[in-house]
Amino acid sequence: MAGTVIGEGLSIEGDLTSEEEVVIQGSLRGKLTSSDAVSVGSSAVVEADVNAQSLTIAGQVTGDVNAAERVDLQAGGRLIGDVKASRLTIADGASFKGNVDMDV
Amino acid sequence: MARLNPESSVLGPTTRVTGRISGEGALRVEGNLKGDLAITGPAEIAEGASVEGNVKAETLEVMGSLLGDAIASGPIALRSGSLVRGDLRGSEVSIEPGARVSVRLDTQFELDLGSHRRR
Numbered sequence: 001m002a003g004t005v006i007g008e009g010l011s012i013e014g015d016l017t018s019e020e021e022v023v024i025q026g027s028l029r030g031k032l033t034s035s036d037a038v039s040v041g042s043s044a045v046v047e048a049d050v051n052a053q054s055l056t057i058a059g060q061v062t063g064d065v066n067a068a069e070r071v072d073l074q075a076g077g078r079l080i081g082d083v084k085a086s087r088l089t090i091a092d093g094a095s096f097k098g099n100v101d102m103d104v
Numbered sequence: 105m106a107r108l109n110p111e112s113s114v115l116g117p118t119t120r121v122t123g124r125i126s127g128e129g130a131l132r133v134e135g136n137l138k139g140d141l142a143i144t145g146p147a148e149i150a151e152g153a154s155v156e157g158n159v160k161a162e163t164l165e166v167m168g169s170l171l172g173d174a175i176a177s178g179p180i181a182l183r184s185g186s187l188v189r190g191d192l193r194g195s196e197v198s199i200e201p202g203a204r205v206s207v208r209l210d211t212q213f214e215l216d217l218g219s220h221r222r223r
Contacts, residue, residue: 003118004115005114008129010127010128011127020119
């Protein structure tokens with residue numbers, strides 16, 4: 001069970017920090033930090049710097065993302081911002097603009 | 105996705121939000137919100153959760169703590185163990201034994217005092 005779910009109709013303006021899995025289907029503008037997995041759903045619009053254990057993007061993210069483990073940009077996902085993660089996948093059909101730092 | 109209902113939102117127990125939450129659907133707060141909440145669906149402040157800010161929702165059920173004013177188009181329920189300080193306005197307000205409250209109530213029903221007197 002995801003600990004935190006922001007549904008499709010909901011929007012947050014501000015900072016969200018968590019120690020559990022976070023699923024965003026709505027919108028978030030501010031800052032998003034979780035020590036667990038973060039998932040940005042296909043209907044989601046995130047304008048925030050994201051720090052997470054791992055990050056899956058199927059929606060739109062504008063902001064720098066930093067993942068301890070991995071970032072997965074899925075088909076239909078859109079990321080504008082820099083990525084810092086040791087593993088990154090960009091699926092066919094995803095859009096991405098930014099720099100990648102795999103910490104090598 | 106763990107929860108299938110896209111209308112249903114949860115702030116989990118370790119989640120803290122500083123800022124404003126608004127929009128459509130329901131929200132259950134199990135963590136901590138510092139800021140205002142304005143939603144079209146029902147709001148719930150779970151046991152151990154806290155909200156510091158004003159709440160506007162369809163209905164409101166408080167088992168945790170609320171410091172701020174609340175406006176609901178439907179009922180507001182303050183459950184046993186809740187801690188609430190602020191002005192409350194709802195179609196009805198219920199306060200269970202064991203709730204610790206310091207509130208001003210503004211409910212929208214009419215008290216029919218006349219019928220008691222006539223009996």
